[in-house]
Amino acid sequence: MTSILYLGIMLFFVGAVIPLISVRKTKNYAYILPTTGAVTLAIFGAYLLFTPPVNISSISITPVLEFVFRGDAISGFFIFVISILTFSVSIYSIGYTKSLANKGVMGFLFSIFILSMYAVVLSGNIITFLISWETMSVVSYFLVTFDREEKSARAGLIYAVMTHVGTAFIIALFLILYKYTGYTDFSDIKTAVKDLPDAIKTVVFVFAVIGFGTKAGIIPLHTWLPEAHPAAPSNISALMSGVMIKTGIYGILRIAVDVLGIGPEWWGIAILVIGAVSSVLGILYALMEHDIKRLLAYCSVENIGIILLGIGASMVLASNGLYKLSAIAMTAGLYHTLNHAIFKGLLFLGAGSVVHSTHTKNMEDMGGLIKLMPYTAIFFLIGSISICALPFFNGFVSEWLTYQSLLFGFKSVSVTAKVVAPMGGAALAFTGALAIACFVKVFGISFLGMPRSDHAESAKESSPSMIAGMAILALLCLVFGIFPDSTIKLFSPAVLSLTGAEYMSSGKNILYISEIASGLSPLAILVAMLAIFFAAVVLIRVVGGKRKITYGDSWDCGIPSLTPRMQYTATAFTKPIRIIFKKIYRPRQDVKISYTLKPLLVKSIKYSSEITPFFDRYFYKPVANFIHSIAGKVKYLQSGALHLYLGYILATLILLLVFMS
Amino acid sequence: MENLQFIIIIIFSPLIQGIIRKFKAGLQGRVGAGILQPYYDIIRLLKKEMVLSTVTSWIFKITPYIVFISTIVAAMMVPVITTKITTKSSFSIMGDVIALIYIFALGKCFMALAALDAGTAFGGEGSSREMIVSILVEPMIMLCIFTTAIAAGSTNLARIAEQGYIFTPSHVLALFAFMVAVVADTGRIPVDNPDTHLELTMIHEGMLLEYSGKYLALMEWSHYMKQMLLFTLAVDMFFPVGIAHNIEPSSLIVSSGVYSLKILFMAGMMAIIESTRAKMRFFQLPSLLGGSFVLAVLSLLTFIMIGK
Numbered sequence: 001m002t003s004i005l006y007l008g009i010m011l012f013f014v015g016a017v018i019p020l021i022s023v024r025k026t027k028n029y030a031y032i033l034p035t036t037g038a039v040t041l042a043i044f045g046a047y048l049l050f051t052p053p054v055n056i057s058s059i060s061i062t063p064v065l066e067f068v069f070r071g072d073a074i075s076g077f078f079i080f081v082i083s084i085l086t087f088s089v090s091i092y093s094i095g096y097t098k099s100l101a102n103k104g105v106m107g108f109l110f111s112i113f114i115l116s117m118y119a120v121v122l123s124g125n126i127i128t129f130l131i132s133w134e135t136m137s138v139v140s141y142f143l144v145t146f147d148r149e150e151k152s153a154r155a156g157l158i159y160a161v162m163t164h165v166g167t168a169f170i171i172a173l174f175l176i177l178y179k180y181t182g183y184t185d186f187s188d189i190k191t192a193v194k195d196l197p198d199a200i201k202t203v204v205f206v207f208a209v210i211g212f213g214t215k216a217g218i219i220p221l222h223t224w225l226p227e228a229h230p231a232a233p234s235n236i237s238a239l240m241s242g243v244m245i246k247t248g249i250y251g252i253l254r255i256a257v258d259v260l261g262i263g264p265e266w267w268g269i270a271i272l273v274i275g276a277v278s279s280v281l282g283i284l285y286a287l288m289e290h291d292i293k294r295l296l297a298y299c300s301v302e303n304i305g306i307i308l309l310g311i312g313a314s315m316v317l318a319s320n321g322l323y324k325l326s327a328i329a330m331t332a333g334l335y336h337t338l339n340h341a342i343f344k345g346l347l348f349l350g351a352g353s354v355v356h357s358t359h360t361k362n363m364e365d366m367g368g369l370i371k372l373m374p375y376t377a378i379f380f381l382i383g384s385i386s387i388c389a390l391p392f393f394n395g396f397v398s399e400w401l402t403y404q405s406l407l408f409g410f411k412s413v414s415v416t417a418k419v420v421a422p423m424g425g426a427a428l429a430f431t432g433a434l435a436i437a438c439f440v441k442v443f444g445i446s447f448l449g450m451p452r453s454d455h456a457e458s459a460k461e462s463s464p465s466m467i468a469g470m471a472i473l474a475l476l477c478l479v480f481g482i483f484p485d486s487t488i489k490l491f492s493p494a495v496l497s498l499t500g501a502e503y504m505s506s507g508k509n510i511l512y513i514s515e516i517a518s519g520l521s522p523l524a525i526l527v528a529m530l531a532i533f534f535a536a537v538v539l540i541r542v543v544g545g546k547r548k549i550t551y552g553d554s555w556d557c558g559i560p561s562l563t564p565r566m567q568y569t570a571t572a573f574t575k576p577i578r579i580i581f582k583k584i585y586r587p588r589q590d591v592k593i594s595y596t597l598k599p600l601l602v603k604s605i606k607y608s609s610e611i612t613p614f615f616d617r618y619f620y621k622p623v624a625n626f627i628h629s630i631a632g633k634v635k636y637l638q639s640g641a642l643h644l645y646l647g648y649i650l651a652t653l654i655l656l657l658v659f660m661s
Numbered sequence: 662m663e664n665l666q667f668i669i670i671i672i673f674s675p676l677i678q679g680i681i682r683k684f685k686a687g688l689q690g691r692v693g694a695g696i697l698q699p700y701y702d703i704i705r706l707l708k709k710e711m712v713l714s715t716v717t718s719w720i721f722k723i724t725p726y727i728v729f730i731s732t733i734v735a736a737m738m739v740p741v742i743t744t745k746i747t748t749k750s751s752f753s754i755m756g757d758v759i760a761l762i763y764i765f766a767l768g769k770c771f772m773a774l775a776a777l778d779a780g781t782a783f784g785g786e787g788s789s790r791e792m793i794v795s796i797l798v799e800p801m802i803m804l805c806i807f808t809t810a811i812a813a814g815s816t817n818l819a820r821i822a823e824q825g826y827i828f829t830p831s832h833v834l835a836l837f838a839f840m841v842a843v844v845a846d847t848g849r850i851p852v853d854n855p856d857t858h859l860e861l862t863m864i865h866e867g868m869l870l871e872y873s874g875k876y877l878a879l880m881e882w883s884h885y886m887k888q889m890l891l892f893t894l895a896v897d898m899f900f901p902v903g904i905a906h907n908i909e910p911s912s913l914i915v916s917s918g919v920y921s922l923k924i925l926f927m928a929g930m931m932a933i934i935e936s937t938r939a940k941m942r943f944f945q946l947p948s949l950l951g952g953s954f955v956l957a958v959l960s961l962l963t964f965i966m967i968g969k
Binding site: 368388389396400404407418422425432434437445448449517519520525533537543544547549552553554555568572573576580 | 704707708709710711712713714715716717718719720726729730731733734737756757759760763764766767769770773774776777778779780781782783784785786788789790792793795796797798799800802803804807810811814815816817820870871874875878879943944947958961962965
């Protein structure tokens with residue numbers, strides 16, 4: 001079966017090399033190769049889910065430098081998720097990359113980026129993991145800075161700094177594990193880690209949360225997401241937001257849950273609290289954005305929070321000895337991981353298609369796109385409904401499971417868990433309501449109403465391959481929403497290997513949790529809705545008869561006619577939220593009035609308002625300033641004269657000799 | 662048979678609206694329209710021709726249907742006069758209360774989208790305000806539900822309604838919070854004024870401004886159903902005494918009688934609240950809704966601490 005893996009990897013390699021051969025004349029059909037590669041690797045992922053762990057290959061270069069690749073159910077699940085998104089994004093890229101300047105480079109980086117993500121989830125020891133992880137970070141850095149603009153360069157810098165801070169913690173945690181267990185292989189570490197003192201385990205746990213949390217984008221380590229995701233080309237944003245940040249989740253699961261095993265209760269509580277804070281603040285910041293891609297990036301922070309709510313609940317329940325319930329909570333977390341990859345991928349592809357066609361990312365310049373880009377509009381709507389967790393799309397199922405998992409917290413022994421878990425549920429409810437407001441704003445302002453600018457007026461529907469890429473993901477949103485039991489069966493081996501228990505839902509096309517005697521059947525809801533729809537149509541016809549429809553202008557209070565400028569704007573839509581939550585946003589506004597005759601005749605009024613990005617201003621800026629000032633002082637050591645550097649070396653040598661002796 | 666009890670809500674919801682209006686008229690010293698007036702309104706609207714704005718898209722046209730059917734599907738999940746709801750077969754609708762809240766949200770989401778569809782400022786205003794109110798109300802409803810669900814050990818409404826004990830400290834606190842949520846969610850004074858068409862104060866009516874004819878009929882009818890459904894939800898969660906646990910005719914008759922009394926009581930409460938309160942300024946709402954959110958948190962904590 002590993003031959004399938006090799007086939008898939010070969011396809012990606014060829015897909016990476018071909019665009020390089022003829023950088024100028026690359027045909028976009030080269031993306032067929034990653035597309036087929038994704039199919040083969042999806043099969044391999046499914047295979048890993050249903051077999052015992054497989055040793056794929058280990059290449060020993062020196063005794064220290066040994067590459068070990070190993071797959072188990074957990075890697076299988078993530079491979080499956082990556083493959084699904086890769087498949088549709090590759091199809092989308094055929095049309096999307098047509099107008100790019102450096103097509104060949106894009107094709108190369110695209111395939112290598114995906115390969116590095118596969119390598120991360122298949123790594124079996126420390127050194128392999130770190131090399132794959134770095135490759136992924138570096139390649140994605142090049143993709144973020146792909147549009148050679150100043151903004152992208154800035155975003156790339158922030159991304160590079162943040163991702164390396166995370167990597168530093170990851171390296172530290174691996175060094176600690178190596179020092180105390182003496183192994184580099186994950187499976188050896190896992191068996192040896194049981195004898196470690198609790199303090200060491202705690203340090204490893206905290207480092208894992210910080211290190212991998214930076215990649216996942218938990219608050220307050222999220223600052224790179226709203227910079228890097230909008231800067232990258234949209235097909236890459238979809239991959240970064242859909243699956244790359246999931247490698248952070250993979251790392252947390254691998255180290256904090258799989259390797260370290262069941263820890264003290266406060267670990268789970270900590271993850272729960274981080275999840276709750278990330279989800280609420282993530283969506284609150286998303287609401288204030290007018291840049292459609294920045295908004296989606298903040299929304300990823302929110303969804304990572306929801307995933308962590310499920311995982312945290314699972315850890316809390318496991319440490320309270322409730323293994324079956326812990327499995328349900330883990331199912332919720334993994335289900336949302338899968339779902340978020342699909343709908344966030346879809347939304348970024350949709351946003352990419354809009355930006356591609358209107359040449360603006362600002363929602364205030366869009367409007368009325370539903371008539372000009374009908375397919376993009378309907379797929380974007382499906383993505384929005386899914387991300388808002390509304391029935392009967394996929395987000396609904398995973399959020400329902402998350403609610404149930406948080407309510408299970410009440411069954412645990414400790415009072416802390418009893419209080420914190422339902423409060424996590426309240427945070428999730430708050431997040432859910434904010435998410436609906438957020439996506440009503442996105443869809444309503446950019447797709448409905450009248451076009452707000454010439455850009456929007458001249459928008460055209462995207463090419464067929466881009467539509468096909470979105471259509472696949474939209475269909476999957478529906479499929480994973482209607483058949484939750486089959487979906488859960490697909491990844492229950494991963495849940496089993498993470499929690500030691502399984503969630504098996506009894507019944508067909510139904511999620512039933514016997515502990516609480518309640519269940520959910522999205523298919524039944526869908527069928528009932530369709531039935532009622534036809535009944536309603538018949539009823540209206542019988543009672544009302546056939547009536548003609550007159551078309552006219554919207555209600556304009558009698559003034560001559562409405563212009564697009566009179567529509568509600570995105571800023572106006574969220575203004576009440578900005579006022580109500582001003583403690584969080586700390587909004588600043590600026591009104592400039594210029595007069596022809598003061599104070600009677602006003603010439604123009606200019607209003608601008610912005611919110612204070614709390615963490616940027618009060619945490620990152622002081623840190624950055626501090627580093628700058630240190631660097632300014634260190635600068636004097638760098639005279640540029642060779643003899644001085646030789647002197648430094650000599651001094652260091654003498655100091656070392658003194659200390660060593 | 663027991664799965665058809667939602668028809669009660671479909672049929673009688675305009676009547677409840679009529680009764681509330683009559684009560685209100687009485688309290689305000691007016692004669693008021695007959696209690697059947699909402700039925701006449703719906704039938705008259707269904708027979709009228711429609712005027713649609715040229716700016717609108719298909720979102721505007723499917724929204725009335727989505728709102729209507731999502732409200733009915735939500736009604737299918739609620740035990741009205743008996744708690745005997747089949748829960749384990751594939752094609753029965755199951756009474757999970759969290760799913761119910763999200764099905765409601767589906768309708769609300771589309772209503773807010775449709776309001777933005779016509780490209781007028783009134784629609785946007787209504788849409789924006791409705792979203793703000795629901796942001797403040799939804800966590801509160803969820804917390805009330807958590808309290809009752811944890812007490813019953815299930816999120817299934819039938820199981821919750823089968824709980825015998827009522828008026829424990831936690832349930833009383835949750836009931837107060839839930840009543841505020843019902844007032845806010847049905848668009849009543851002091852949160853919204855259902856009788857106004859004054860552009861600057863309307864919330865729910867602002868979203869319906871562009872609708873006419875059969876679409877408006879569907880929206881209005883859904884609104885009546887949602888109101889009765891929320892009353893039923895409150896009844897099921899907080900005073901379920903008297904609801905039948907089987908489908909024997911005798912107990913069903915008793916249960917129907919008790920149910921109508923409870924709903925009439927709720928309707929009376931609404932009329933009294935509306936007649937004695939003044940509408941609040943929009944930006945005073947956070948203090949009202951935030952206050953009752955604290956009540957909901959307290960109710961959950963009370964249950965955790967003292968266990969009842």
